[in-house]
Amino acid sequence: MDKILFNEENIRPAEIFNKYLELAKEDISSFFHEKEKYIEVDCPACLSTRKEISFIKHSFEYKTCLDCLSLYLSPRPSEDMINTFYKNGSSVKYWSTHFFKNTAEARREYLIRPKANEIIENVKKFLSSSNNLSFCDIGSGYGILLEELGRHNIFNNILGIEPSPALANDCRKKGFKILEKTMENIDYDEISIDYATSFEVIEHLYNPFLFLTSAKKIIKKGGIIQFTTLTCSGFDLQTLWENSNSIYPPHHINLLSFKGLKVLIERAGLKVLDFKTPGKLDLDIVRNAYIKNPSLISDRFTNMLCNSEINVRNNFQKFLQENLLSSHVSFIVTPA
Ligand SMILES: [Zn+2]
Known part of the structure; x- marks a missing residue:
């Protein structure tokens, strides 16, 4: 089999991704038409009330916090509206059937397997003991990470938290114990974890603060939570801004x-x-947007970057990684 390349096209193929975006647009009219139920919120990160409108996308208002410069949806649909959407939305279903199915092997090879290796390294680096360890993936999806970690003899207990019944079932078929709930509804006495992960969850949530305080409650003393999210401080989001496909309501509401x-x-x-x-x-994401529509990139330097040789583009991406300038951010935290 040919080696699968790691690029945007293999991680989110344009044809499937465009269909997904189309369905997300239809979901907006089915699940989010009751604008009177929307709630004006302050900055979900720093709580500042100082904000200004950045842009409107598919009738949703994105605001910028004037204190920490976070980008967030406000007014935003109520938590109930968001939960109903994640249970029944056709874009959500399409994501877990077509999208995940078609990208599973590229994701396994380029995203999940390296993540499993990183987790094993982190155990040595950040946990004081390596005996009888418990692991939990919050938002375990199809359970690919659980599977990859299961190949190593590092955790005695591997658990997933997955609110979607279909995905939870898939994980169970693979032999994993799954709590079919949202993080905020977990019975905290039920589990006690040394290492929890949450990949690309925070950008979707009505209340990221509640999520983190809930996650903290399942962590043992000295345990860690590793989470990733999209940040508006990174290159592709800053460059493409309202034209970024990663800033997409109602899915991505906290950048x-x-x-x-x-x-x-x-x-x-x-x-x-x-x-x-x-x-x-x-840079691959910016370049693909540029190839599709050159007028999106008015900045001459970025224009030049998009037209540069692959080794220059790779070096530039490395520079973004090393200087905290990529839109994909990863944190390891522990109860204070
Ligand atoms: Zn803020």
Whole structure:
């Protein structure tokens, strides 16, 4: 079999991704038409009330916090509206059937397997003991990470939290114990975890603060939570801004800044042990948007970057990673 390349096209193929975006648009009219139920919120990261409108996308208002520069949806649909959407939305279903199915092997090879290896390294780096360890993936999806970790003899107990019944079932078929709930509804006495992960969850949530404080409650003393999210402080989001397919309502409603994320973590009673922006796709995403529509990139330098040789593009992406300038951010935190 040919080696699958790691690029935007293999991680989110244009044809399938466009169909998904179309369905997301239809979901907006089915699930989010009752605008009178929307709630005006302050910055979900730093709680500042100072904000200004950045842009309107598909009738949703994105605001920028004037204190921490986070980008967030406000007014936003109520938590109930969001939960109903995640249960029944056709774009959500399409994501878990077509999208995941078609990208599963590329994701396994380029995203999940390296994540499993990183987790094993992190155990040595950040946990004081390596005996009788428990692991939990919050939002375990199809359970690919659980499977990959199961190949290693590092955790005695591997658990997933997955509110979607269909996905939870898939994980169970693979032999994993799954709590079919949202993080905020977990019975905290039920589990006690050394290492929890939450990949690309925070950008979707009505209340990221509640999520982090809930996650903290399942962590043992000295345990860690590793989470990733999209940050508006990174290259592709800054460059494409309202034209970015990653800033997409109603799915992505918190694009918190790097500074905002740090404030949020501290407010939740957590301490940062490590952070980085390991994203690999910023320039590829900008370049694909540019190829599709050159008028999107008016900046001459970025224009030149998009037309540069592959080694220059790879070096530039490495520079973004090393200088906390990618839109994909990863934190390791522990109860303070
Ligand atoms: Zn803020």
